[in-house]
Amino acid sequence: MAKYKVGIIGTGRPWRTEGARGSGLSHVHANGYRESADCELVAAADLVQENVDSFCHEHHIAHGYTDYKEMLEKEDLDIVSIAVWRPMHTPMIVDAARAGVKAIHCEKPMAHTWANAKQQVAVCKEHGVQLTFNHQNRFVPGHRKAKALLDAGAIGQPLQIIATGSDLFEVGTHWMDLMFFMNNDVPAKWVIGQIDAGKVGRFRMPIPEVGQAVSFFQFENGVYGQVNAKGGAWDRGMHGDFPGMDAYVRVIGTEGIIDAGVLNGPECRMLGKETGGVWKDFTFPYSAESYGEKVFQAAENLNVNLPGHQWQTTMPWIAQIAANIFDLVDALNTGREPECSGDKALRSAEVAFATYESSRRRGVVNLPLDVDDNAFITMLEEGVVKQEQAEQ
Numbered sequence: 567m568a569k570y571k572v573g574i575i576g577t578g579r580p581w582r583t584e585g586a587r588g589s590g591l592s593h594v595h596a597n598g599y600r601e602s603a604d605c606e607l608v609a610a611a612d613l614v615q616e617n618v619d620s621f622c623h624e625h626h627i628a629h630g631y632t633d634y635k636e637m638l639e640k641e642d643l644d645i646v647s648i649a650v651w652r653p654m655h656t657p658m659i660v661d662a663a664r665a666g667v668k669a670i671h672c673e674k675p676m677a678h679t680w681a682n683a684k685q686q687v688a689v690c691k692e693h694g695v696q697l698t699f700n701h702q703n704r705f706v707p708g709h710r711k712a713k714a715l716l717d718a719g720a721i722g723q724p725l726q727i728i729a730t731g732s733d734l735f736e737v738g739t740h741w742m743d744l745m746f747f748m749n750n751d752v753p754a755k756w757v758i759g760q761i762d763a764g765k766v767g768r769f770r771m772p773i774p775e776v777g778q779a780v781s782f783f784q785f786e787n788g789v790y791g792q793v794n795a796k797g798g799a800w801d802r803g804m805h806g807d808f809p810g811m812d813a814y815v816r817v818i819g820t821e822g823i824i825d826a827g828v829l830n831g832p833e834c835r836m837l838g839k840e841t842g843g844v845w846k847d848f849t850f851p852y853s854a855e856s857y858g859e860k861v862f863q864a865a866e867n868l869n870v871n872l873p874g875h876q877w878q879t880t881m882p883w884i885a886q887i888a889a890n891i892f893d894l895v896d897a898l899n900t901g902r903e904p905e906c907s908g909d910k911a912l913r914s915a916e917v918a919f920a921t922y923e924s925s926r927r928r929g930v931v932n933l934p935l936d937v938d939d940n941a942f943i944t945m946l947e948e949g950v951v952k953q954e955q956a957e958q
């Protein structure tokens with residue numbers, strides 16, 4: 567089989583290197599494709615010439631562009647990976663789908679508005695393109711263990727899923743997506759929520775996000791979901807500011823509790839009848855045994871291939887992102903739904919946009935969501951809510 571020709575949009579600069587403004591996710595994506603036997607990296611694009619030049623040099627990519635549209639036109643790409651900030655996701659997905667690629671892999675969170683999110687999925691369906699998002703938390707070994715325990719009925723019937731995070735959507739999308747993973751990707755049917763714009767933090771990303779929020783919703787199978795968000799991502803880390811509430815995603819069942827991701831704790835733990843009423847930890851050290859040889863080696867090779875970079879402290883994260891890329895390539899080969907499909911991403915995105923809308927409406931929002939904007943952004947633009955600058 568001929569290899570899939572891969573092009574990357576938004577090369578950035580590697581995390582913590584000189585001039586880096588973000589995480590340089592493109593390098594981690596590139597690593598996944600480079601380690602996939604079915605792919606070859608052929609092109610990359612970034613607005614900044616210097617960024618694309620050094621990216622192509624480091625990843626041995628033949629063709630660099632400063633205009634992604636030119637790349638789509640000139641290269642006969644099979645897979646496009648998008649690693650830019652969310653306002654650009656939709657035009658890039660639409661352009662790549664129309665250019666005739668087979669698959670598009672895009673960074674989270676999905677989109678800037680609900681209309682954009684729906685359009686991304688619709689356009690890809692129309693053109694027969696596989697669409698995936700980088701919700702890599704589905705590949706954390708402990709999170710998969712939590713799901714396996716739930717599926718085996720270890721805590722009886724799930725009643726409620728609670729997530730705690732630093733914000734609602736920019737980073738919170740990871741935990742919201744994981745809530746849907748835990749509940750078999752069943753859609754939600756109503757949402758009530760409230761947001762506080764909070765302050766623009768010191769390390770604030772170039773995207774407005776809430777400072778604090780709560781979202782309460784019900785999945786169509788009756789399970790309740792609750793998201794507690796506080797802190798502002800990057801100021802407080804992924805978990806937000808919840809001393810004492812240390813689980814990222816907690817599932818409460820009729821016979822016990824399972825936590826997926828514990829701050830400074832195990833990736834999975836369970837308390838219930840089966841554990842004699844005490845917490846039992848399931849630990850997954852970063853290793854070939856936890857991740858599987860292929861994924862583990864792919865992560866390790868990033869350090870080999872990009873010497874001098876500072877990815878070492880984030881190796882499990884690198885492995886999860888590689889696992890997601892291997893999954894989307896396998897889905898492309900077999901025609902099955904990928905783990906992080908656009909359809910699945912839509913479900914958690916809808917809850918996030920419905921939470922903003924509930925705050926604007928001061929009421930319950932029944933789904934499907936019937937407004938197309940991002941109510942939080944609209945309220946900011948209209949001056950209905952305001953964000954102050956945090957103290958430096």
Ligand SMILES: NC(=O)c1ccc[n+]([C@@H]2O[C@H](COP(=O)([O-])OP(=O)(O)OC[C@H]3O[C@@H](n4cnc5c(N)ncnc54)[C@H](O)[C@@H]3O)[C@@H](O)[C@H]2O)c1
Nearest residue numbers: 576578587588589590591612613649650651652673674700
């Ligand atoms: N999955 C994760 O764990 C994770 C972690 C961090 C960031 N992210 C997400 O990744 C995305 C990118 O973040 P980052 O920190 O890697 O970004 P970054 O700032 O490191 O790089 C983005 C690059 O995109 C380029 N760019 C912007 N507009 C462009 C255009 N029109 N054409 C071509 N290039 C363009 C910029 O020049 C920049 O070099 C964001 O959506 C962010 O939320 C995901």
